[in-house]
Amino acid sequence: MDKYTLLFVLNLPFIIFGVIKSITLYNKHSIKKLGLIFRITLWMVILFSLLYVRNMYSFLFRHKLTDSVPLSIADVVLTTGILYCIFLYTRLYSKLDATEKKLSDLHEKLSIKSSDT
Amino acid sequence: MSYNLSQMEVLKPKISRSVSLAIILPAFNEASVIVDVLDSIPKNLTIKNVSVTISVIVIDDGSTDNTANIVSNKKGVTLIKHLLNSGAGAATHTGLTYAKLLNYDFVVTADSDGQHTTEDIIKIIEAIVNDEADLVIGSRLISTTGMPRHRIIGNKGLSLITFIIFGVFVTDSQSGLKALNKIALNKIEFQSNNYAFCSEMIWKAKQQKLKIKEIPIQAVYTEYSLSKGQSNWGALEIIKQIIKRRLLEFING
Numbered sequence: 001m002d003k004y005t006l007l008f009v010l011n012l013p014f015i016i017f018g019v020i021k022s023i024t025l026y027n028k029h030s031i032k033k034l035g036l037i038f039r040i041t042l043w044m045v046i047l048f049s050l051l052y053v054r055n056m057y058s059f060l061f062r063h064k065l066t067d068s069v070p071l072s073i074a075d076v077v078l079t080t081g082i083l084y085c086i087f088l089y090t091r092l093y094s095k096l097d098a099t100e101k102k103l104s105d106l107h108e109k110l111s112i113k114s115s116d117t
Numbered sequence: 118m119s120y121n122l123s124q125m126e127v128l129k130p131k132i133s134r135s136v137s138l139a140i141i142l143p144a145f146n147e148a149s150v151i152v153d154v155l156d157s158i159p160k161n162l163t164i165k166n167v168s169v170t171i172s173v174i175v176i177d178d179g180s181t182d183n184t185a186n187i188v189s190n191k192k193g194v195t196l197i198k199h200l201l202n203s204g205a206g207a208a209t210h211t212g213l214t215y216a217k218l219l220n221y222d223f224v225v226t227a228d229s230d231g232q233h234t235t236e237d238i239i240k241i242i243e244a245i246v247n248d249e250a251d252l253v254i255g256s257r258l259i260s261t262t263g264m265p266r267h268r269i270i271g272n273k274g275l276s277l278i279t280f281i282i283f284g285v286f287v288t289d290s291q292s293g294l295k296a297l298n299k300i301a302l303n304k305i306e307f308q309s310n311n312y313a314f315c316s317e318m319i320w321k322a323k324q325q326k327l328k329i330k331e332i333p334i335q336a337v338y339t340e341y342s343l344s345k346g347q348s349n350w351g352a353l354e355i356i357k358q359i360i361k362r363r364l365l366e367f368i369n370g
């Protein structure tokens with residue numbers, strides 16, 4: 001398989017999952033419209049970057065803006081790894097924040113109740 | 118001697134309505150000053166025929182000194198003890214939640230290190246009771262007399278960062294003296310546990326299209342209050358938290 005196709009195929013599941021997850025969260029009212037727009041835009045930018053990565057490389061090489069070698073398997077693995085990290089980071093960051101909020105609320109309720117006011 | 122009803126009306130001050138107001142004091146290791154601060158707070162006020170009944174709520178944020186004991190021995194003061202030290206933002210949030218539960222008409226948040234004068238507390242109560250805004254902020258930076266230079270720079274810097282990140286400009290975003298009416302109390306929901314809550318509160322007020330007003334106050338800086346307040350290094354933590362909140366707003370909407 002062509003390396004550019006391989007790069008696209010490997011990363012496509014993250015993008016699809018990211019988009020579906022964003023829509024699901026929006027429908028469940030877990031995120032607002034702004035959050036949905038931000039997430040969908042992020043995944044679309046990644047999708048189009050992966051689709052046109054060969055064209056971008058050719059453009060940059062033709063105009064002598066880069067002299068790097070064409071895509072290697074290591075690049076494919078690295079790019080997929082970075083994308084996976086972005087995917088994990090956005091999920092963990094919002095999950096951690098939600099957990100922090102729940103913990104603060106719990107502490108607050110316990111403090112009010114235990115203060116016997 | 119007996120008075121008829123019309124004569125009695127003349128004798129007593131005309132009170133058109135009564136409102137309840139809670140003063141929230143988040144406190145962490147303030148044993149040496151808390152009594153003076155509590156004594157400086159008026160219990161009742163009459164503002165333009167409005168009788169204001171004031172309740173004081175102290176949130177002890179897990180103090181390791183005698184703060185909680187001192188407050189609990191003080192008559193007419195409600196004490197809520199945080200089980201864990203959680204920060205000024207969390208303590209203020211607990212106070213606001215409690216005030217919401219008890220359905221207060223107005224809430225004032227103030228520092229418990231003796232930084233605010235009684236006159237300024239009354240001034241801010243007057244502004245909120247007179248319905249001048251939904252959120253009234255006591256600004257130490259309209260007139261900076263008596264304020265140390267490094268504090269002026271630090272606070273102005275944080276106000277500027279609040280403007281850049283949240284798009285709302287106030288002269289003193291970090292002021293602890295604020296007053297909220299019931300609308301603001303129910304609409305403003307912040308998450309920051311540290312001092313970044315001050316900026317976040319203003320941001321949330323702007324998002325909810327609430328009317329914000331600043332009134333000049335004088336900050337009393339003593340050796341004690343200077344040692345207690347946030348340092349300019351602490352400001353970095355506030356900036357980090359402000360950026361985090363903005364970023365999470367993008368991710369979560």
